[in-house]
Amino acid sequence: MKQYDVIIIGSGIAGMNAALRFAEQNKKVLLITKRTLQQSNTRKAQGGIAGVIAEEDSVEQHVRDTLVAGCNHNKKSAVQFMVQHSTAAIQRLIDLGVPFTKEHNTIALTQEAAHSVRRIAFVDDYTGAAISQTLTRHVRQQKNITILEHAFAADLLVEKGHCFGVQIIHKNKYKNIMSGLVVLAAGGPGQLYLHTTNPPIATSDGLAMAIRAGATCKDLEFIQFHPTALHLPGKPCFLISESVRGEGGYLVHASGKRFMKNYHTDGELAPRDIVTRAIFEEQKKGPVFIDIRHKKRTYLQKRFPTIYTKLKSYGIDMASNLIPVSPAAHYSCGGVVADLQGRTNITNLLAIGEVAYTGVHGANRLASNSLLEALVFSETVTKNSCKPTKKSEQFSIEKTEKIPPEQRKKLLQIRRELRTTMWHDVGIVRTAMTLKHAQQSIKTLEQKITPLPTNNILGSEIKNMLIAAHTILTAAQKRKNSLGCHYVE
Numbered sequence: 273m274k275q276y277d278v279i280i281i282g283s284g285i286a287g288m289n290a291a292l293r294f295a296e297q298n299k300k301v302l303l304i305t306k307r308t309l310q311q312s313n314t315r316k317a318q319g320g321i322a323g324v325i326a327e328e329d330s331v332e333q334h335v336r337d338t339l340v341a342g343c344n345h346n347k348k349s350a351v352q353f354m355v356q357h358s359t360a361a362i363q364r365l366i367d368l369g370v371p372f373t374k375e376h377n378t379i380a381l382t383q384e385a386a387h388s389v390r391r392i393a394f395v396d397d398y399t400g401a402a403i404s405q406t407l408t409r410h411v412r413q414q415k416n417i418t419i420l421e422h423a424f425a426a427d428l429l430v431e432k433g434h435c436f437g438v439q440i441i442h443k444n445k446y447k448n449i450m451s452g453l454v455v456l457a458a459g460g461p462g463q464l465y466l467h468t469t470n471p472p473i474a475t476s477d478g479l480a481m482a483i484r485a486g487a488t489c490k491d492l493e494f495i496q497f498h499p500t501a502l503h504l505p506g507k508p509c510f511l512i513s514e515s516v517r518g519e520g521g522y523l524v525h526a527s528g529k530r531f532m533k534n535y536h537t538d539g540e541l542a543p544r545d546i547v548t549r550a551i552f553e554e555q556k557k558g559p560v561f562i563d564i565r566h567k568k569r570t571y572l573q574k575r576f577p578t579i580y581t582k583l584k585s586y587g588i589d590m591a592s593n594l595i596p597v598s599p600a601a602h603y604s605c606g607g608v609v610a611d612l613q614g615r616t617n618i619t620n621l622l623a624i625g626e627v628a629y630t631g632v633h634g635a636n637r638l639a640s641n642s643l644l645e646a647l648v649f650s651e652t653v654t655k656n657s658c659k660p661t662k663k664s665e666q667f668s669i670e671k672t673e674k675i676p677p678e679q680r681k682k683l684l685q686i687r688r689e690l691r692t693t694m695w696h697d698v699g700i701v702r703t704a705m706t707l708k709h710a711q712q713s714i715k716t717l718e719q720k721i722t723p724l725p726t727n728n729i730l731g732s733e734i735k736n737m738l739i740a741a742h743t744i745l746t747a748a749q750k751r752k753n754s755l756g757c758h759y760v761e
């Protein structure tokens with residue numbers, strides 16, 4: 273039976289780049305992902321990846337902007353490390369063939385909120401899709417990487433603080449797969465919230481698995497809400513990238529009146545948490561829009577092809593119409609505590625990307641620093657040596673069970689109620705009362721079906737969401753004062 277040196281859970285930028293780097297070292301890699309390789313938050317990224325590229329930029333300036341946005345709650349040494357490696361990280365993507373947008377034969381750079389200079393490299397408005405496609409192409413060609421799609425990581429196999437493999441559900445069967453190293457790159461918890469920019473895969477499985485295994489987590493109260501998701505009732509949440517504001521878009525009421533200067537001197541380009549709360553407040557007076565009608569249609573079509581086309585399909589022409597927007601849950605600044613090489617408190621368990629807490633984001637992530645973080649630490653994680661596990665590979669043939677329709681209905685109801693609770697009570701503005709209310713609601717939901725049927729993927733995801741929600745709520749209750757994304761009224 274095949275033995276693996278490393279199992280990687282997740283096929284976003286973090287998981288796929290780590291897989292490639294381990295494979296280059298001749299390690300046998302198993303890459304598992306719950307849907308297809310390209311279903312990830314990475315694929316959805318629009319704006320770009322931050323890095324020190326421009327002549328007028330410097331490591332010090334990028335570090336400073338990251339710390340200011342993060343309310344100085346960041347781990348400074350980690351920020352410094354990430355930024356120092358940013359140029360090489362972007363070069364890595366160029367070497368792999370990511371077709372970054374160019375201007376006068378050099379990489380074009382865009383502006384996003386709270387960056388003091390233009391430092392975001394991008395591929396029009398589909399940077400994540402371009403990165404994901406490029407990595408997928410390479411991963412599929414690498415002989416040392418075995419890809420297992422539609423394989424759901426159900427649990428980490430851990431004994432006495434040592435991780436020695438992963439239990440997965442694949443083709444309706446449980447399997448235990450052993451390896452010397454396990455890399456958790458399973459992304460964020462966005463689906464915990466009723467309104468989110470995250471795709472359906474983001475059900476906090478990685479975080480919940482790590483919590484069950486005894487991993488230390490930190491800063492989970494800092495859930496970042498993106499200020500500007502498209503707000504059309506009945507239509508799916510769709511991000512309107514920060515670079516639309518970076519390239520001159522204003523936030524306005526239906527009357528065309530701007531309001532951001534009342535909240536911050538940087539106006540529309542204030543840090544994300546401030547813009548989010550400003551919109552949340554202004555929505556009490558009426559709907560909020562982005563106005564970029566002062567830019568030429570040809571420019572908008574070229575610079576924002578995805579957004580332009582998507583809006584057009586809903587009957588909105590961004591060159592002549594206002595774009596209705598509202599905040600949505602977007603990113604988790606906290607996660608599983610990992611050092612600069614991804615090491616957690618569990619031996620042989622490494623965590624990278626959005627699921628990890630490296631301390632770089634502090635209380636509020638600087639825009640476009642997350643792809644950078646995931647990429648930088650997916651490089652350093654491969655410095656860990658893989659010792660073969662003493663456990664032998666076991667293939668369990670235990671089958672998952674089909675969920676009866678009635679129970680499925682109940683499970684979906686629990687998920688809906690949980691997401692609603694998190695949105696209203698552990699959302700953009702929190703109070704001691706809403707947090708207490710959330711605590712009661714989550715407890716009630718946990719008791720709605722006991723025991724929760726976890727011998728299937730839907731049940732496992734909901735269990736994971738309940739665990740993650742509970743842990744985020746507890747973290748939010750512990751932090752009594754407002755800081756960054758955690759705002760207590």
Ligand SMILES: Cc1cc2nc3c(=O)[nH]c(=O)nc-3n(C[C@H](O)[C@H](O)[C@H](O)COP(=O)(O)OP(=O)(O)OC[C@H]3O[C@@H](n4cnc5c(N)ncnc54)[C@H](O)[C@@H]3O)c2cc1C
Binds near residue numbers: 400425426
């Ligand atoms: C709409 C949107 C726009 C964004 N724009 C930007 C941007 O412009 N710049 C920027 O820096 N950041 C941006 N971000 C954030 C950034 O995309 C993510 O933080 C980053 O891509 C995370 O990468 P990752 O590899 O850690 O996780 P992901 O890309 O989310 O990948 C996680 C992987 O784990 C898999 N997985 C999850 N659970 C399991 C399980 N139980 N079993 C098996 N597999 C599992 C998933 O299927 C997925 O393949 C954006 C995010 C969104 C949602």
